[in-house]
Amino acid sequence: MADKRKPNSADDRPQESDRQFLERSNVGTCMKDVLGKIIANRPEDPIAFMADYFDSLEEQTSLVARARQLIIMTHHSRPVFDINVRMAYETLQKSKCNKKLHGVNGTVYNELIRALCRDFPTLVMNRLLRKIECLDFEAVTYDVFKSGVFTCCVLEDYLKLVEYLFNSLDFTKTGKCDKAVCDAVLEQLKTSLASNKTDARKIVESGYNLGPDGLFHVLDKAMKRDTHISTAFTLEMFTAECCEAFIAKVKDARDQRSAIKVKKLR
Template identity: 55%
Template structure:
């Protein structure tokens, strides 16, 4: 937030123009900055974006909270996401004063402990069991200095996984025709097989990529479900939690473990 300026006597305030008032208080710069961020990030709910932005600027907000707010300004598919992650990393890597007053030292860099705090905050909407499995792959020791490329990869993985969990829940909902929280296991297994096939595709194999897109499209899923019903009849049911967990297990096999 802008530094507080010395109060101006009421007589002088009467004489100042609107422009001078905005310049004196620093409000103009703040508004221009947040408007620029809205335009760059194109949030789905600009009003909520504004509220979150100003809350994050309060002094009591921690660096972790500020960093997460910057990361979550826009979807990970937008070009500006990369620069937001860089800004977040810089916020977390600010030099910190340590040691007794007589021997003040400056240390900078992102610690493993703070890195972990950020990832857990980004995964707050993901089921705990899934987050725990993810963290076993991308965790760093608390005392480690985390480089930017490791931070960026982990943040991107968390954001993609959040979308993936939502997609899995949506797929299950389409199978739960009775809206009972349970769906036919044969149909669930057919959809999960389609997901595993898609995730198993090589990034460099164009043909496999195209096939994966078809497998997860309406036509591909319909064909898989039709084959499953023709092949086997069963009254076994699967819950939403189990379906999402199995779907995420397939996703996590593609996440590289930090060495």
């Protein structure tokens, strides 16, 4: 008699281990976080502290989702984007974490930043976070908040362009590009990003370097080179190199905070 069970039923799926379940559901991370805060704060009633923590965590997640939705409603190049960012900032200020703070709590800000770049390659996201994340318990000013949000949105567009450029260089359509060709394009990109944007002549030069004529010139030279060792770049490798050049130009959040403090003192 034939087995009439439906394919891919719950019984047919491989059972995940306890550790896999905890990692998938993010429970382990949440428990480590709350235990770390209990140890650091030594509350008189740890159970009540945990209850309050998870209540605020649920509210915080909801507020971050709303703030993210406001930010992604329109492209960062449109004037209304600034209005949406301000609304997102005011939304996050409603969090219980913001009591007695003149700004958005660092933990809430960091969660929003992570939500905005969650689809980035892990290596790129981690490098960016090292630049724009803030301390958990500090008050994030609007200027720092807006700068971090804007950077995430611009980098998202940049990643799409990097992928498009890689596919254009993948002449054989194998998912790999000649290293000499990639190196030539990367050098052109780094030269453009390193240009002094306050100098009008340099701005024009940067535009030429990344324009069709400038890229054609460096690609033509690269392809004419007599290389005995043929190596290749994958999209992941090419993206990492391109984003390294981009992130190097991003202002460190710590430097921005210092600049704001100096400005206030004057």
